[in-house]
Amino acid sequence: MDLPVMPPVKPMLAKSVAKIPPGMHYEAKWDGFRAIVFRDGAEVELGSRTGKPLTRYFPELVTALQERVPERCVLDGEIVIARDGHLDFDALTERIHPADSRVRMLAERTPASFVAFDVLALDDRSLLATPLTDRRALLERALTAATPPVHLAPATTEVDVARQWFEQYEGAGLDGVVAKPLALPYLQDERAMFKIKHERTADVVVAGYRFHKSGPVVGSLLLGLYDDGGRLQHVGVSAAFAMKKRAELVEELEPLRIDDVTGHPWAAWSDEAAHETARLPGAPSRWSGKKDLSWVPLRPERVAEVAYDHMENGQRFRHTARFRRWRPDRTPESCTYAQLEEPVRYDLAEILGESDPG
Structure with missing residues (x-):
């Protein structure tokens, strides 16, 4: 693997605030496993929040990413499992198992999805210093043809829409809303974003x-x-x-x-x-x-x-x-x-x- 941004990468983090701040980029806060996807041709690696690989626990996602994301890219997102229209965190934790046979059985029984919300590199270009609004535009173009189980996370710059999401999306198992400054570069392991969670x-x-x-x-x-x-x-x-x-x-x-x-x-x-x-x-x-x-x-x-x-x-x-x-x-x-x-x-x-x- 030879990418402009190489593993391990520690993802950008968020600090808790009480209210949704105005004038930002907003996304739902997904309740799954944070993952950085590295793809270089046939090679795919899933990095966890700590930098340790998650790849062996989600073999079905490796195949899906090989088919649905650009050949050379680094994406930030969340691994989730859904049951009956609702996120199921317990099903996700069951994947972290030492037995490969059990992991593969669960991959068929409760397949995972990947929800992408940021891009750190495309082709030979690192995007770590690129403003968020430009990264989002590149991510949307990169995933134009993506199909399940790879998804582009919905986003908005309308604070009223974000408030609506905050109220509605909890019913699907989501955690709240994340707000990101529009010009924000990708700052590894820094709490540069804002999260608003239900209490x-x-x-x-x-x-x-x-x-x-x-x-x-x-x-x-x-x-x-x-x-x-x-x-x-x-x-x-x-x-x-x-x-x-x-x-x-x-x-x-x-x-x-x-x-x-x-x-x-x-x-x-x-x-x-x-x-x-x-x-x-x-x-x-x-x-x-x-x-x-x-x-x-x-x-x-x-x-x-x-x-x-x-x-x-x-x-x-x-x-x-x-x-x-x-x-x-x-x-x-x-x-x-x-x-x-x-x-x-x-x-x-x-x-x-x-x-x-x-």
Whole structure:
């Protein structure tokens, strides 16, 4: 491979802001695996956000890119998987598997798509210093004839349209909106763009915690919600605390600490089979490896308000929730899934202008 921009490339990043800024280039914020595509003739490499290759996990995309993008190019975009008109992040994570046979089976069962939103090089020309508006025009021309599973990300310079996307597209599993200055060059590994994500709050049960890697202070709180059957389901963690607060939380939660997990709603957490029928903390997986997943059980009596941006399949917080405050006025039993706001469904095909994005 011999391209004007060579791997590894760390993609340009975005910083969070509360509102959509005016006078910019806007795109939907895709919820998949960020990927840099390098193509030089028959050679195709998919680089991850960290620079490590994703190529072996998406063999169907390698074939599709060989057929649908310019012979010599470097593209920035997102790998996604769609099911029933909605992004499915869980299906995407299943691809990161050591067994090649399983990867290829999943490539046939749940094929991935690539949504391109920037171009870093074409032919023998690096475009890293080229303004965004010019890069976008080149990208549109380069992908004029592209067909699924390769897509050109919709874009607009109309802030009112971006606001509409922000409201509608969450129903298809998208994360929000990205705003980019019109003259922006491509700045690797810099937070030069802006992301506006949905934020909601929920009252959750704090039923345990894990220690921080630095020592005997709280690393993350384990959060739960009651389902319709009255079972406390593990829905995620809250982890962003100042070191002083981490130490204070150990002392504050000490009266709720129990030495024996027997009788706790998540007592079966170490039984891998139990995770098939309930959401529990700590099952070993390909992601955790040999990581210590042990945790300190608490009587599920304390309620906290947390902020979150997205629910995965309506069951758990996609990202780490942000602690807001304790809610002594709420009972644990009142912390149910019913409080969560469900976005209105929106068909992903409408966004991409195709009959089937997968």
